[in-house]
Structure formats: structure tokens, C-alpha cells
Amino acid sequence: MADLRFLIVxxxxxxxxxxxxxxxESGFADADEAEDGVAALQKLRNGKFDFVVxxxxxxxxxxxxxxxxxxxxxxxxxxxxxxxxxEARKExxxxxxxxxxxxxxxxxxxxxxxxxKVTLILKKMGL
Amino acid sequence: MDTPETPSNSxxxxxxxxxxxxxxxxxxxxxxxxxxxxxxxAGELPDAQNRLSYIARLTGEAAExxxxxxxxxxxxxxxxxxxxxxxxxxxxxxxxxxxxxxxIYNHLVDMERVTREADEHLTEIMMAQDFHDLTGQVIARVVxxxxxxxxxxxxxLVQTAPAGYTPAAPAPAPQPAEREHxxxxxxxxxxxxxxxxxxxxxxxxxxxxxx
Numbered sequence: 549m550a551d552l553r554f555l556i557v558x559x560x561x562x563x564x565x566x567x568x569x570x571x572x573e574s575g576f577a578d579a580d581e582a583e584d585g586v587a588a589l590q591k592l593r594n595g596k597f598d599f600v601v602x603x604x605x606x607x608x609x610x611x612x613x614x615x616x617x618x619x620x621x622x623x624x625x626x627x628x629x630x631x632x633x634x635e636a637r638k639e640x641x642x643x644x645x646x647x648x649x650x651x652x653x654x655x656x657x658x659x660x661x662x663x664x665k666v667t668l669i670l671k672k673m674g675l
Numbered sequence: 676m677d678t679p680e681t682p683s684n685s686x687x688x689x690x691x692x693x694x695x696x697x698x699x700x701x702x703x704x705x706x707x708x709x710x711x712x713x714x715x716x717a718g719e720l721p722d723a724q725n726r727l728s729y730i731a732r733l734t735g736e737a738a739e740x741x742x743x744x745x746x747x748x749x750x751x752x753x754x755x756x757x758x759x760x761x762x763x764x765x766x767x768x769x770x771x772x773x774x775x776x777x778x779i780y781n782h783l784v785d786m787e788r789v790t791r792e793a794d795e796h797l798t799e800i801m802m803a804q805d806f807h808d809l810t811g812q813v814i815a816r817v818v819x820x821x822x823x824x825x826x827x828x829x830x831x832l833v834q835t836a837p838a839g840y841t842p843a844a845p846a847p848a849p850q851p852a853e854r855e856h857x858x859x860x861x862x863x864x865x866x867x868x869x870x871x872x873x874x875x876x877x878x879x880x881x882x883x884x885x886x
């Protein structure tokens with residue numbers, strides 16, 4: 549499980565570092581970062597990743613658009629996408645789930661919440 | 676030579692002039708179609724106030740949280756230093772007795788517990804920095820609003836300037852990065868319909884939909 553490679557997508561470097569450190573504390577030390585959906589897609593298409601943790605409200609390409617791109621790409625659609633976001637409208641949460649997000653976390657969140665959601669998603673995937 | 680007017684004589688005149696200017700401004704705004712635009716921007720000001728209050732609250736809470744955790748971690752650090760010195764002194768004085776009484780073992784168990792607790796404080800200090808992301812999104816919205824109002828006022832100034840007078844255009848304000856219009860953090864959850872306020876509500880909502 550610890551061999552899994554994560555991609556953390558957020559336009560705020562502070563949040564990327566927080567998520568990266570929390571994943572490391574939970575035993576997932578292999579992670580890369582991207583500052584928006586465009587950069588994330590480029591990394592996903594040029595590298596090997598097992599899990600995407602993404603913000604929604606980002607410039608250039610937001611989290612919903614990134615989710616749609618991933619789920620519409622034959623080579624990427626198997627990737628679990630966990631949305632970690634300040635967007636708290638119920639319609640956004642429902643839309644994320646309906647469009648294939650594996651989980652949804654609202655900011656501010658705790659270490660326990662992130663660990664629980666990642667573990668649950670991996671368990672559902674049989675990993 | 677003109678006699679200067681006394682303040683008591685000039686006051687009604689000034690009031691008349693201000694009244695006249697106000698009417699002219701009102702008419703100009705209506706004629707130029709800026710009244711609705713400015714009214715729209717002004718309508719967003721209470722929201723900007725809420726957002727600024729939210730920033731003040733979040734940064735204050737983060738500072739309190741960090742200081743509290745640092746104080747606890749420092750207390751633990753002092754405890755580790757004092758206990759280590761005490762056990763070391765005992766070991767130097769009588770190594771056999773110190774080991775036989777289990778002081779070394781107890782100390783190591785104690786240190787394992789205290790350092791784990793100290794690590795939790797460090798994690799919480801790190802988590803407290805999430806205010807940067809949340810307030811950053813809110814600040815970007817307030818900057819956009821201020822920029823919009825400024826642009827509208829400058830346009831008004833340019834179009835209503837006296838003939839032959841060209842007001843200097845101000846330097847363009849830095850614009851936040853282009854992004855889709857998403858509401859961002861909920862700054863006033865009590866008065867915002869159809870939003871969740873914590874993770875348990877997200878989980879309940881998704882569970883109710885079968886996800």
C-alpha cells in the first residue's frame with residue numbers, strides 16, 4: 549500500500565504541503581504536486597500515478613473539469629479522485645459524486661478525515 | 676474690492692451647491708446607465724464585510740491554535756529535558772540500581788509517549804496553516820469587488836469630466852488569476868442555504884444518495 553503514488557492538486561502551495569505531509573504521516577510517502585488541472589493532466593499523462601487528491605476552485609482548469617478529463621480518458625479513468633475543497637454547496641458534492649469522484653472532503657479538515665477517506669477508497673478498490 | 680462672505684452667509688449657498696451637485700451626479704449616473712452597475716457593486720459590499728470578518732476570525736483562530744499547541748509542546752520539551760537529566764544523573768551515580776529499579780525502561784516508555792504527543796502538536800500546527808488557502812480564496816473575491824468598483828468609478832469620472840479635462844487613469848490593479856465562478860469557503864453558513872458545514876454532513880448527504 550505504501551508504494552502507491554499520489555498526485556496532489558491545489559493552487560495553494562500551503563495546502564499541497566499540508567496534504568503531502570499528512571499522507572506521509574499516514575504511510576504514503578510517494579507524492580507529486582500540481583498547481584491546477586492543466587498541470588495535473590500533464591503529469592498524469594506523462595507519469596504513473598495511483599491516486600489523485602484535488603482541490604476544486606483553481607485557475608485554468610478547476611477540479612470538476614479535471615475530474616471530467618480523467619474519467620473521459622481511457623488510460624486514466626481507473627484512477628480514484630478524492631476532492632478536498634472549500635466548496636460546500638450540496639449541489640457541488642452531489643455533482644462530484646455523480647461524475648465519478650471517489651470521495652469528497654470539505655476544508656478545513658482533519659488528519660483523521662483524510663486518512664479515513666483514503667483508506668476507505670483504497671479498500672473499495674481492493675488495494 | 677469684494678467683501679468676503681461670512682461663514683453664516685456662505686453655509687446655505689454651499690448646501691445648495693452640494694444639493695445641486697448631488698442631483699447632477701444622480702442624473703448623470705442614470706443617464707449613463709451607471710446607477711444600476713454601482714448599485715449592483717454596492718449590494719456586494721455587505722458580502723465583502725462578511726468575508727473580511729471571516730478572514731479576521733479564521734486568522735485569529737489559527738494564531739490561537741498555533742500558540743496553544745506551541746505552549747503545550749514547549750512544556751513537553753522541558754519535561755523531556757528535565758527527565759532525561761534526572762535519569763542520566765541517577766545512571767552516573769548508581770548504574771546498577773538505576774537499571775535494576777527499571778528507571779531506564781520507564782524513562783524510554785515515558786519518552787515514547789511524550790514524543791508521540793509532541794508530534795500531534797506539530798501536526799495540529801501544520802493543519803492550522805490551512806487558513807492561508809481558505810482566506811486566500813476569500814481575499815481574492817474582495818480584491819475583485821474592490822477592483823470592479825474602482826473601474827466603474829473611474830469610467831464615471833472620465834465620462835462626466837468637464838470638457839478639455841482628462842483625468843489621469845490610475846494604474847491597473849493586479850487581478851487575481853482567472854477562474855470559474857465558484858463560491859469558495861462559506862463565510863456565513865447560518866444564512867447560506869443548501870451548504871454543508873462539516874464533514875459529517877458531507878458523508879450523510881453522500882450516504883443518502885447511495886454513494
